[in-house]
């Protein structure tokens with residue numbers, strides 16, 4: 012049986028959050044799904060920009076809020092950047108071809124992934140990494156805690 016694997020990083024400026032994304036982008040693999048969880052303006056897009064750079068993507072990465080999905084194909088593997096903040100329901104995700112991306116050649120980064128937990132739950136657990144970014148105003152306006160977790164595999168194999 013596989014164990015949960017978690018990590019925690021503290022970030023004191025946008026650059027450090029960018030670097031946390033960069034490090035993960037270097038290790039990203041096809042079929043991987045990264046859930047980005049956290050409040051408005053916490054740094055999910057900054058993290059994604061670093062992640063893209065870690066994949067070798069040179070195109071400018073911006074928030075895809077009004078398009079739900081942006082595809083970047085100039086890196087080591089494709090990156091599918093979702094922002095599902097405005098998604099109505101999971102049906103809408105299926106309509107834009109969600110399954111082609113999740114079971115495709117690239118890595119998915121999903122801002123506001125907690126909006127589509129039902130769809131995420133269908134993905135094999137070992138492919139999913141949850142990254143939660145939190146503020147702690149007692150430590151300053153630019154402080155962020157970044158919590159990463161790879162959920163345990165189902166345990167059926169044990």
Ligand SMILES: Nc1ncnc2c1ncn2[C@@H]1O[C@H](COP(=O)(O)OP(=O)(O)OP(=O)(O)O)[C@@H](O)[C@H]1O
Pocket residue numbers: 022023024025026027028029049050051052053054055056057058074122152153154155
């Ligand atoms: N430690 C930090 N890490 C990340 N961003 C920071 C940090 N300190 C300050 N910032 C600032 O916070 C903002 C984060 O914006 P960003 O667009 O990445 O947030 P977001 O979580 O994607 O928001 P949204 O929910 O609207 O998509 C940027 O303006 C960035 O410069």
Ligand SMILES: [Mg+2]
Pocket residue numbers: 055056074094122
């Ligand atoms: Mg964003």
